[in-house]
Amino acid sequence: MTRNDLVIRVAGEAGEGIVSTGQLLTQAALRGGFHVLTYSQPPSEIKGGHAFFQIRLNAYRSYSKGDSVDILLAFNQEAYDRNAAETKDDGLLVYDPSEVTPSADSHFVQVEFPLNDIAKNQLKFPIAKNVVAVGALAELFGLPTKHLDSLIEERWLRKGEAVVQKNLDALRAGIDYVIEHVPQRDNFALYPEKTHSGEIMVSGSEAIGLGAIAAGCSFMSGYPITPASDIKEFLEVHLPKTGGHALQAEDELAAIGMVLGASYAGAKAMTATSGPGFSLMIEMLGLAAMAELPCVIVDAQRAGPSTGMPTRHEQGDLNQAAFAGHGECPRIVLAPTSVRDCFYQTVNAFNFAEKYQTPVVLLGDTLLNVRSESIPRPNLNEVNVIDRVLFSENGNGVDSMNGEYNRYVLTENGVSPMSIPGQAGGQYIATGLEHNEAGLHRYDEATHTIMTQKRFRKLERAALEAPEADRFGNPSAEIGILTWGSTVGSVIEVIRNAELEGIELDMLAPRMLMPLPDPQLRPFIESKRVIILPEVNYSGQFANMIASQYPRDYVRVNIFGGMPFRVDWLLDKIREEVAQHV
Amino acid sequence: MTRNDLVIRVAGEAGEGIVSTGQLLTQAALRGGFHVLTYSQPPSEIKGGHAFFQIRLNAYRSYSKGDSVDILLAFNQEAYDRNAAETKDDGLLVYDPSEVTPSADSHFVQVEFPLNDIAKNQLKFPIAKNVVAVGALAELFGLPTKHLDSLIEERWLRKGEAVVQKNLDALRAGIDYVIEHVPQRDNFALYPEKTHSGEIMVSGSEAIGLGAIAAGCSFMSGYPITPASDIKEFLEVHLPKTGGHALQAEDELAAIGMVLGASYAGAKAMTATSGPGFSLMIEMLGLAAMAELPCVIVDAQRAGPSTGMPTRHEQGDLNQAAFAGHGECPRIVLAPTSVRDCFYQTVNAFNFAEKYQTPVVLLGDTLLNVRSESIPRPNLNEVNVIDRVLFSENGNGVDSMNGEYNRYVLTENGVSPMSIPGQAGGQYIATGLEHNEAGLHRYDEATHTIMTQKRFRKLERAALEAPEADRFGNPSAEIGILTWGSTVGSVIEVIRNAELEGIELDMLAPRMLMPLPDPQLRPFIESKRVIILPEVNYSGQFANMIASQYPRDYVRVNIFGGMPFRVDWLLDKIREEVAQHV
Amino acid sequence: MSSVVTVEKRKVADYKGEERPTWCPGCGDFGVLNAVFKALSDHNFDPKNVIIVSGIGCSSRLPFFTDAYGFHTVHGRAMPVAAGIRAVQPDMPVLAMGGDGDAFAIGVGHLVHAIRRNLNICYVVMDNAVYGLTKGQTSPTAERGLATKATPQGASDPAVNPLLLALATGCTFVARGFSSKPKELADLIARGIAHDGFAFIDTYSPCPTFNTVNTFKYYRDATEDLPGDFDPTDFSAALQYAASEDPLYLGLYYQAEQPTFEDHIRNNRPEVIKDPMTVVENLFEQMA
Amino acid sequence: MSSVVTVEKRKVADYKGEERPTWCPGCGDFGVLNAVFKALSDHNFDPKNVIIVSGIGCSSRLPFFTDAYGFHTVHGRAMPVAAGIRAVQPDMPVLAMGGDGDAFAIGVGHLVHAIRRNLNICYVVMDNAVYGLTKGQTSPTAERGLATKATPQGASDPAVNPLLLALATGCTFVARGFSSKPKELADLIARGIAHDGFAFIDTYSPCPTFNTVNTFKYYRDATEDLPGDFDPTDFSAALQYAASEDPLYLGLYYQAEQPTFEDHIRNNRPEVIKDPMTVVENLFEQMA
Ligand SMILES: Cc1ncc(C[n+]2csc(CCOP(=O)(O)OP(=O)(O)O)c2C)c(N)n1
């Protein structure tokens, strides 16, 4: 059998090497030319508790985590008990018999693997247990040894030759055990027909950090929160290299406050948070909108409301991103659809923020931010970076009547040239009060009417420049799937699988969700007989936004259990719909 | 000519008795049996600056402030300059010639009124200037003297007989001046055909405070903000009389935090704020939703975004009220449509909060909260007060399996009996984490799915019990006006005026805006040929909500200058629409 | 939840909840939890009459492990929630528990005001100099330079001194405890609960998982009890000892009597309390 | 905005904005504004190189009346905005101005952290014990019992002592000024600007419209200059004088040298600054 798709899950007690086992394997597979996509579930509790790390290996690119597990490595009984159900009936169970007793009626191919014994008694190196496991798993799916050898060398080099050798021995022990005890491992060997070359392995959070640096961000302030803290920590380390700075504020109100200060002072600035922190930023989102200060707010969504389930997935913050803020408060909302897209949409977020002098909310989520994917290395020469328009004396932004700089001069597209402190003649007061073109607070009807229009005119223009929507499937299919964000991954696989059954589907996923990009949406919505709107939330937040602008019937498909869509489940749903509409 | 509608505006320098003049006149008119509705514009600036106080007197009930002014009393030149345009061409201008020079081409009936001279030289009592003015104005529209006399006595009684007499003299001086110098004042005299008996004069903020007390509110915490501070100040004085307490918190985050603590401890609790403060409460709105804690948040909307125009009007916070909060965050939103309704909807807000254990947002606005109206005295015997359902040992909320109290026991309507600290066996942990029936935090798919449904099931039930919508007009008219909140006042007058021209209109204004009350909306929306949606905001926030659930074409009418709808302007718009759709 | 305990004198076990603590093995918070049990049993409170409020953090999970009423609020907001509870139930003992991030970063504004109001609660901050729950970023009590896995560059700012802050803002009971001195800590908490006013107990409670510097051993070496003859009514002595960095003193620094938040609420009430509808009817009368 | 002034030595008038102050006649803030003009002209700053940050309140309107760059933020958030500005423009003088409600009620949490970071700005709080802009509710610096039109029952809690708070949280420049001593105040502000670190100047600035107790006369009677031989490097003396309620001392209480927020940012930068795309490309390399 030729297999080109394999899901491996390593499960056990949190903090006992689950993640490092997974990461080693991931990196080795990347170097081996496989496409890799990871998925992990941190424990809900502080330490201990059950955790797993999952790796999907594929000869082609995969778009979702994979519905079920091909190879389960269970470190302990709880790991077996909790993950057996998600493992395929003909899957492979690898377990240490001293820890795990599989149930009597198990259908799995079972491999007893005395991990602890090998590490402790054979190698006399108990902490190498994870490396032994890596060797065994790699051998199972047929990864050439060289990639692992070199990884281990790189990883332990600074601990000295002896440590490297001990780990190489551990690796070899794992490999040998499998060779000896699993003769029919062909079934799990992966035959990459088409391998990638030179992809990089990044998480969504890293991709956002990289995008920010590439876009010219030089200031970041954040407050720790799952699953957004990684972005801050990444930028704390790497932003100073460009002369920028990232720091931990005392809370989210301070984080966004600092960002607005930095933006006023001339920097491209951002913060990153998750739901609870985002809720605390709403007042100052309005200040940014009113004072027309560029800024980027990353909201890595998690399951809510309130503290909710910090480590679980949900697309529940779209309402908040699009509509929170008292008064008529313009902002742009972007949602990347994959890890790779996190990089590009972060660049776009800064570009829109700077060009239109408006807050931009970038909606990540637990699924995207936490997982790693092998992605083609972005070509930085093709990355277009936009800077804010500055006023120039006797030029841009200067009133022809009195020769003075007007910070909020009315223009066709609503954008007025900014000044940066230190610029002569550029003095103005940024304020959250309604103000006239000069920036002085004014409360008359005409000013408020004109200035409200000005602020929203910017959005109208931005909508016309929305990033291309994510498309997949057959453009002439009568059944359309309209979705957003990370759900795109599941939908792409659904469409691929549906095609095999002869069901034609067409997906549109706008990356700009506020304002809605009419040129992308209208033709799609008008041309489909049935439109299905899958979202990981209860109320159909995107569906409501679409319906409010494009009256027609829609089929809403919503799940809200803290997990992403299973491809098979969603395909079932769509089959039902198709049956009904034939 | 018989006149039964009169708009009087007193304008001048803020802080110089504008408001007290207006209030005296208002109270006197109330006692005289007129229906009264006030409107004022505080200055945008701190002190000084221009301010006015407007009184609309009517034989019948009026619903809007009145588009234009019949009698303008201008205390100074700026007052004249700013308000002349809003005064009717055949209106009456009363001014002190020592302060004001009307423009040469003025069409007004002009009455020179040497106010300062009378007060200073004739009465030797300069600060009685306002009372002189009150006398003059009252005489102009024909108010029997006795009401003024008794008011003045009450007002100055504790200052002694002499002061009372001096003010009575001032009053008389004003009356006499008018009798002598304005012989043809018939034109401004009001002939109440049908006077009210025993109405009370309240502002929207007071009505909310009264409603809260009537509903059994015993705790209020707030932070000063225009135009909501009045509510806090009212309750600080009056809540202790019932054994309750109102206090000023250190900020809005603390205010809502205290409210949730009080609610947990067993009290009916509320806060009141305006846009910027409301934005700061969003995180804890989510906590209330998740922990299922009853609470009432009054948001007295003002023009935004950000600090915006603190003294100006806008219906701009509906999006925020309905959709802010990360995750799927249930809440109920109510919007009173008049000052009188502020009382009843506040009672409803507490009833819904307690019955459904959910946050309720009550949307006031600058127009409603600040103005006073003569309203029929609510019959307290008919006010229905609902208390939260409490668990009882061996009864409500106790698990039949293990005999233990489960705070979040699943029920048909989603409501689970609460306990109050001190209740034996009722111990539980209120938390913003997802939790099981016992209140213990759990992150599995089933729990989050079931509990999300439970929280929203409550809203579905609440929608069926929505307060009756405000209706006006001809139910069989083909043109419907769908609106909300204080815009109802202008719409009612539009409909009355349109009827005189033979245009039939029908208004529906739901008082529950989230969830949308389907039984009220669907028949209306389905039965009208044209539906017009007027709102004082830019993006049509209510229109978007309606369109997202009821696909069809709507005519949106939006203004956003910080002022309410003028009746004549809106009627023009509707005439245009009617012409197009014939 | 277990049913009401009716024995005369309650034991520590009577305050335990059904939920087992989920803290990492070796976490300082276990010791604090035990001290809380002990203090509650010293007072012999019925668990149904105790409310424990917390914010968000590892330490803030504490209410779940007890059999009291509890409110696990949101990050940094334990103080206002506690104030709301006390305004309504001024006779029920309220404990507030939480971490240093919760208390001194996001929550410090509320702390200042809760202290100023002299809210009659006992607030125990479990201080580990890191944000445990979010995996070990440095907190405002971290010494400048403290490096952790999540803050590899080291804490950038000097540490706040919670005791000085409390003293400066008018706190009427200021103490420092240590998780590994459970008896002394239980005693401080019991006294803090007995205190009429705001009792603040900053408590060293190491996080072995993310803070490898401020360990149990570190605090054992760095701390010393306040001198035996120390006078906790002497404000300037309290300031002086609180400012000390070596040693770090353990014990009760300061205690004073002042009107409380609850006193104010009681005083604000008229002698005769009226039915709400009567109050409203009277107001209508005035508005006619 | 007027064009750049190029004279050698700038005068007070060179800092005035086009907008006239909108404060009530007799408001203390006029005196503070003049002192700011004076301090700026003492430094001879070019207005285009000065940034004034404020919150919301009557006092926070001050930036509108100057010709500097300004940021009138939202209520209570002047400190983080100032920090963001300084992180990006660490060489441009930043003044923060605002009211007591802004600083000590909604904003006190940020104040504690701005002080702790030793953010190099000069923060002048115009203290009138009330919320002027919202029509006179009592603020955290109102003495318990102070009654105003909007707070007829009187302030319920004791006042915060801003100087003690600043000292306790590690402020490196702590002073008290008075609007009706414009020369001294200008001098304090000028020194606060010159100070390398967080300069905090609590300034009595009466609100005649809403606070009829804490008037100019009241402060004139209640205040006294710090003794001539007072040593502003003596922390305990500073604490002691700051705690005094009668008299209320005016002048510089404390000044110290400590690393600043900006120092940390500078130290955090590598010697060689790289182009962003190069940094990204290098990271890609590591991720392959
Ligand atoms: C508004 C908000 N911001 C951030 C978080 C994420 N968060 C959870 S716990 C925590 C800090 C915990 O530190 P601490 O209070 O010291 O408690 P510990 O875990 O150390 O006991 C943070 C930042 C949150 N839950 N809510």
Ligand SMILES: Cc1ncc(C[n+]2csc(CCOP(=O)(O)OP(=O)(O)O)c2C)c(N)n1
């Ligand atoms: C979030 C928020 N809450 C409340 C307000 C209303 N508000 C405006 S100014 C102010 C207080 C002003 O007092 P202070 O800071 O002392 O300044 P002052 O007017 O006395 O100079 C308040 C509460 C607001 N603008 N924003």
Ligand code: SF4
């Ligand atoms: S992470 Fe630290 S604070 Fe949290 S439970 Fe573990 S040891 Fe305790």
Ligand code: SF4
């Ligand atoms: S209200 Fe008070 S603080 Fe505000 S401007 Fe007037 S006097 Fe000054």
Ligand SMILES: [Mg+2]
């Ligand atoms: Mg901590």
Ligand SMILES: [Mg+2]
């Ligand atoms: Mg003030």
